[in-house]
Amino acid sequence: MTRTTATPTSTSSSRGFTGDGTHNQLNPMFARVGESIDFPLDELPQHESLPETAYQIVHDEAMLDGNSRLNLATFVGTWMDPFAQKLYAETADKNMVDKDEYPQTAAIETRCWKMLASLWNAPDTANAIGTSTIGSSEACMLGGLALKRRWQHARRAAGLSTDKPNLVLSSAVQVCWEKFCNYWDVEPRYVPITDEHRVLDGHDLDKYVDENTIGVVAIMGVTYTGMYEPVAEIAAALDRIQTQTGLDVPIHVDGASGAMIAPFLQPDLVWDFRLERVHSISTSAHKYGLVYPGLGWVIWRTVDDLPSDLVFDVTYLGGHMPSFALNFSRPGAQVLLQYYLFLRLGWEGYYKVQKTTQDVAVYLSGRIGAMPAFDLWNDGTDIPVFAWQLKAGYTDKWNLYHLSERLRLKGWLIPAYPMPDDLTDIVVQRIVVRNGLSRNLAESLMNDITEAVDYLDALEAPMPTEGLVSTFTH
Numbered sequence: 001m002t003r004t005t006a007t008p009t010s011t012s013s014s015r016g017f018t019g020d021g022t023h024n025q026l027n028p029m030f031a032r033v034g035e036s037i038d039f040p041l042d043e044l045p046q047h048e049s050l051p052e053t054a055y056q057i058v059h060d061e062a063m064l065d066g067n068s069r070l071n072l073a074t075f076v077g078t079w080m081d082p083f084a085q086k087l088y089a090e091t092a093d094k095n096m097v098d099k100d101e102y103p104q105t106a107a108i109e110t111r112c113w114k115m116l117a118s119l120w121n122a123p124d125t126a127n128a129i130g131t132s133t134i135g136s137s138e139a140c141m142l143g144g145l146a147l148k149r150r151w152q153h154a155r156r157a158a159g160l161s162t163d164k165p166n167l168v169l170s171s172a173v174q175v176c177w178e179k180f181c182n183y184w185d186v187e188p189r190y191v192p193i194t195d196e197h198r199v200l201d202g203h204d205l206d207k208y209v210d211e212n213t214i215g216v217v218a219i220m221g222v223t224y225t226g227m228y229e230p231v232a233e234i235a236a237a238l239d240r241i242q243t244q245t246g247l248d249v250p251i252h253v254d255g256a257s258g259a260m261i262a263p264f265l266q267p268d269l270v271w272d273f274r275l276e277r278v279h280s281i282s283t284s285a286h287k288y289g290l291v292y293p294g295l296g297w298v299i300w301r302t303v304d305d306l307p308s309d310l311v312f313d314v315t316y317l318g319g320h321m322p323s324f325a326l327n328f329s330r331p332g333a334q335v336l337l338q339y340y341l342f343l344r345l346g347w348e349g350y351y352k353v354q355k356t357t358q359d360v361a362v363y364l365s366g367r368i369g370a371m372p373a374f375d376l377w378n379d380g381t382d383i384p385v386f387a388w389q390l391k392a393g394y395t396d397k398w399n400l401y402h403l404s405e406r407l408r409l410k411g412w413l414i415p416a417y418p419m420p421d422d423l424t425d426i427v428v429q430r431i432v433v434r435n436g437l438s439r440n441l442a443e444s445l446m447n448d449i450t451e452a453v454d455y456l457d458a459l460e461a462p463m464p465t466e467g468l469v470s471t472f473t474h
């Protein structure tokens with residue numbers, strides 16, 4: 001990028017445009033050395049610059065990312081209160097791995113996962129084990145690794161081969177599970193979703209599970225649509241398989257979003273450690289845990305569900321502390337932010353925040369579902385996320401990608417994308433409602449959607465479809 005501006009001038013004495021021709025065009029605030037010359041942006045500059053200058057450049061480029069609060073594509077938190085911001089700034093230097101140097105942060109990490117173990121109904125929190133992670137991806141990797149190692153131990157003990165582990169999951173899993181299978185040489189066995197079985201629900205599971213199955217992944221809050229997979233039904237199907245074949249296949253619940261919604265909004269739904277088959281649960285604290293990225297959690301129902309040969313000992317206050325993680329160094333501030341929120345909100349506070357978020361989602365899905373152009377896929381009553389498709393035969397002038405583009409003109413990021421196997425011919429559009437999308441903003445969004453649809457409907461010829469592809473990834 002080339003900056004063509006006036007000659008350098010001082011920042012403090014100038015009082016704006018002087019008309020003398022020496023520093024015209026330029027707001028004097030922006031007329032420091034380094035801002036009025038070519039500034040190399042993609043190579044290490046030879047010389048220093050003023051911190052103000054470097055700051056301004058980075059700040060301005062970050063501004064071009066758009067407004068994160070209008071990003072209804074992401075599940076990841078984009079708002080925290082001023083006390084959280086203050087705490088974040090105070091603790092940005094903490095390294096999670098330095099348990100000996102930051103024993104209090106380590107103790108707080110343990111308190112947090114114990115609270116979660118209890119929230120997820122672990123039979124005995126004293127006998128559960130868990131850890132913070134950088135997000136759900138790392139948490140899922142750890143959950144998957146524990147399943148794989150447990151299976152390997154059992155196979156070896158029985159003198160059987162460990163050559164061909166497989167994992168059974170929905171075709172609508174988040175990409176981290178594809179990575180897990182790829183990185184750790186596990187065969188993924190995808191159960192395709194269909195119109196009849198919109199989520200993994202245990203049907204035909206016996207066709208996928210065999211002696212080499214290390215586990216089944218159940219998703220609480222499928223990223224494509226926000227729907228819960230019925231973990232209890234999946235567990236019941238695995239119970240039947242065990243009765244028939246003797247195979248004892250555990251479940252990892254990927255609760256990236258739902259594990260921080262269901263305990264508050266659907267407390268009677270049985271999806272967690274109340275089901276014995278659920279060995280481990282993971283979540284993204286930076287989704288509905290309401291913390292800034294990146295923080296996740298993974299918890300095993302008992303210490304026996306996490307094979308001890310995966311756990312490393314780190315010295316801690318002269319003693320020892322178990323550690324199971326992919327990273328070594330990792331920020332500790334987010335753990336403190338999570339603890340702050342647990343103390344600040346408590347169960348009731350989390351309930352109120354999540355309920356309000358869901359009310360907004362249900363309001364939006366009600367309005368969108370009532371429009372003649374759309375059919376709802378779901379309504380946001382599981383996690384506050386819902387998707388819709390264009391009603392068959394409604395129009396040949398535009399599609400959901402066009403609507404997505406129109407809304408982008410107003411700053412809203414609302415992706416359209418094809419569903420996974422076996423529904424790839426269906427394109428949906430999805431809204432993720434998070435804390436921070438107020439009812440008032442939601443009403444503005446509805447005005448913008450209505451206006452965009454009116455515009456598209458009024459076209460005399462179809463919108464071009466050339467080059468229209470979804471670049472959205474889950």
Ligand SMILES: *Cc1c(COP(=O)(O)O)cnc(C)c1O
Pocket residue numbers: 075134135136137138140174176219220221222223254255256257284296
């Ligand atoms: C977001 C998500 C993940 C990945 O979580 P990160 O915290 O972004 O690593 C995994 N599974 C599901 C179901 C998700 O929604």
